[in-house]
Amino acid sequence: MPDAIVIGAGVMGSSIAYELQKSGLDTLVLDKGEAVGGGSTSASSAVIRFNYSTHAGVTAAWESRQRWLSWAEHLGLEENHQEPLAKFHKTGLLFLEPPDFPRSIFLDLLDEFNIPYESYDTEELARKFPSLDLGRFWPPRLPDDENFFNDPGDNLNGWITPDAGFIDDPQLAAVNLMDAAKRNGATLLLHSQVQAILKKNGTVSGVSLKDGTTINAPIVVNAAGPWSSALNQIAGVESEMAITTSPMRQEVHAAEAPNDFNFDSGAPLLTDLDLGYYAVPKMGGTFYVGGVEPDCDPLEWVDDPDGVSLNPTVSRFEAQVWRLARRVPELGIPTRPLGIAGVYDVTPDWVPVYDRTSLPGFYVAIGTSGNQFKNAPLVGEIMREIISASENGHDHDTNPLTIKCSHTGLDLDLSAFSRNREEFSTTGSVLG
Template sequence: MNKKYDAIIIGAGVIGCPIAYELSKMGYKTLNVDKLPDAGEGSTAGSCAIVRAHYSTADGVAMAYEGFKYWLNWENYLDNVKDEKGLAKYMNTGSLLLKSQGHDWKKVQKNYDEVGVQYEEWDNDKIKDMVPVADLHEFWPVTRPEDPAFYNEPVKELEGGIFCPEGGYVNDPALSAHNIMRAAEAKGAQFLFNAEVVDIRSENKKVTGITLKDGTQIDAGIVVNVGGPHSFKINKMAEGVWEGCNIKTKALRHEVMYCPSPDDYDYLNDGYHMSDGDIGCYVRPEVGNTFLIGSEDPDCDPQEWVDPDTFYAGKGGHGKDNVLSEEQWKAQCYRLGKRIPSLQVPNQPKGVVDLYDCSDDWIPVYDKSDLPGYYMAIGTSGNQYKNAPVVGHMMAQLIDACEKGMDHDKEPMQYKFKYTDRSTDVGFFSRKREINYNSSFSVNG
C-alpha cells in the first residue's frame, strides 16, 4: 500500500518549506521531498538572501514590501518554534538604490509611492557621509575589464540614491529554510530527504502522486513543483504541463564574489545593501568584514545556461562548474573597485557558484497547471528569496481555492496580503501570460 498525503511538495528550499507550513496550518497532510540531505541545501544555500523592495513592477514591489514584515518579525512568523540549529537573523542594514542609468529608478520610486514603501532620498553629500569610501562618479555604460572603454575617466556624478530603511539581508539562507521546516513540522508537515523524484503519476487527466528513483510510489491528489533549477525537468515529468506553459524556465549558472573591505571601513557593521546599476553589481556585508559582490546581469556579461544535473554532479566531485571563473571574478571585483577605489582585490578568488531558476522574463510562475492537482512555484531564483514567506501563504491560498473549484485561469485569484493594505492579482504570475516587457530581465526582476 502506497503512503498517501493530501499534498506532495517537490523541494525543501526557502519556498518549498513555507508552502508546506501554510498548507499544514490549513489542515493539509503534506510531504516535502528533496534529493538533498536537509532543508535549504540546494540553490537556497547559494542565495545572497537580500531583502529589498526595488522591482521593475508595482506587483513585485508590493510582494517584496509585504515580505519585509515577515523577516522583521521572524520568530513570530515561525510561531516561536525552536530550531536546534538556532535561528537565522535578519540584518536590517537598510537598502540603498543608486540613481543611475542602469536602473529605471524613477519607475521604482513611482512603485514605492504607489505601494507605500518607506524610503528616503539621499543626495550625494548624504551618501558620502553614510558610505565614506564611495566614489560617486558615473561609470556608465557597464563594461568588462578586457574592454579598453572600462578605463575611461568619468566626467560626471550620479544623481544620488533612494534609501529603504527596512531592507537588509538574512545572515544564513539555508538556516532560514531549516527554521521554516521545523515550524512546518510542528504543524504536522513531513519531510523526506535523499529522495529523487523521477515521475509525476496521473490518471484520467488528474495527478495521483510521484515515483522516486528507488521505485517508491507516494500518492497525493496535489503535487507542487518547487524544484528550483530542476523545475523545468520536473514539469516535463507531468502529463501536458510543459506544453501548457507559455512561460518556461531554465537553469542559469551564476557567480558571487567576496572581497575584503578597505581597512578603514567597518563595512560589516556600518555598511548597507547597495544596488548599483551603474557598475552592474549589488553588494551586501558578509562575515569577516567583506563585500559580497553579485552581478546585476548587465548586457556585456555572458550568460551560461546549464543542465542542473551535470552542474551539481560537478559540484559534488571535481568538476569545473563550482569553480569561480577568473574573467567574471575580475569583472565584478574591478567594477566594485570603481565605486570603492580603496577596495583591496586579492589575487585568490573567493566566492560562491550556484544556479538560478529563471523564467523567460525573470518573473516567477506561481500558478496551477494544465494537469489538475499539479501546481508550480518556479522561476524564482535570484530575486524571490525575500518573498518566500509571502509566496508560501499565497500558494497555499491558491491551491486551496483551486481544489475547491475556483477557475484561476478564467478568474484569477486576488490575493489579500496579511500585513499591508493591498491585494495582488495572482494572474500576474500566470504560466499562460505573455512575456512581461516591463521586467528588467535580470536579477532585479
C-alpha cells in the same frame, strides 16, 4: 497516503509545506539532496529589498519584510524558544543610477506603497558616503575592455531605501520553515529523487522515485528550483505554459571590506547599475558581490543544474570584484577567486510563476529568477490559497485570486504570477 507532496525542500518548498500542513493537509516533502535548503537557496545572497518594477513584486516584498521582522512568530515559536533562527539585518540599500535611468519605474511604486526612500545628487552622495568613488563609470565593462580603467565622469545620482537589508543565513531560513512544517506534522524525505509524475483519469495521482518507490497523493507541487523545467516536462505541462523557466549559472564573490565602509560601520547594500553589480556588506568585514546582467556580461544558461561547477572562475571574479573596487577604492581584493556559484531558475520577464497547471492537482512555485528568496515567507501562503481554491473547484485561470496580506493590509493580485500571463515589461534582470 499524504494529502500533498511537495517536490523540493528549498526555501520555497519548506514554506509551502508549512502552510499546507497548517491548513490541514498531511504533507510530504521530497528532496533529492542531502539537506534542507541545499539547492539554490544555499547560494542566495538573501537580499531583502523593495525596488521591483511590478506592483505585485513590491507588494510581496514589502509584506514579506514584515514577516522576516517577526520571524519567530511567523514560525509559530513561543517567546522562550531555543531554536537557532535566521536573522534579518537592516542595512539600507543604496541604488546608483546609470545615466538617464527611468527612475520612476521604481520610485513611483515606492511612493504608492509609502515605502521610505531618499534621493541624492552627487554632492549629497559624497557627503554621506565619503569612502565611495562617486564618479560615473557607465557603461559596465569587462576588465579586459581597454576602457575599463578610464577615469570616470561625473553627475552620479542615487537613492537609498533605509528599510532594506539581508538575511544572514538563507539555508537556516529554509531549515526554520521546514522545522515549523514538521512541528505541525509534515514529513520530510531526503535522498528522494522524483523521477515521474503519476496520473490517473486525467489528474495527478502521485510520484515515483528513482529507487522505484511509488507514492500516491492527489496534490503534487513542483518547488524544484532550477530543476523545475525538467519536472514540468516530465509532468507534460510545460508545453501549455506561456511562461517557462530555464536554469542560469551565477557567481557571487567575496572581497574584504575597508575599515570605514563595512557592515559594522553601517555600509548599505549597493545596487550599482552604473558599474553593473550588487554588493552586500556582511559580518566579518566581507563584501559579497553579484551580477545584475549588464549587456557586456555573458549569460550562462545551462542544460543540467547538476552539471554546474560550483567553483568561482577567474573571469567572473575579476569582472564583479573589480567593478566594486572601482566604487570602493579601499576594497581588499583576494589574490585568488573567492566565492560560490549557484543556479537561478529564470523566466523571460524575471517574474516568478506561482500557479496551477493544465494537469489537475499539479501546481508550480517556480521561476524565482534570482530574486524571490525574500518572498518565501509569503509564497507558502500564496500556494496554499491557490491549491485550496482550485481543489474546491475554483478556476484560478479565468477568475484569478487576490489575497489580503496580513501584515500590510495590501491586496496581492495573484494573476501577476500566472503561467499564462503576458510577459511583464521589467528590468529584464535579477532586479525583476
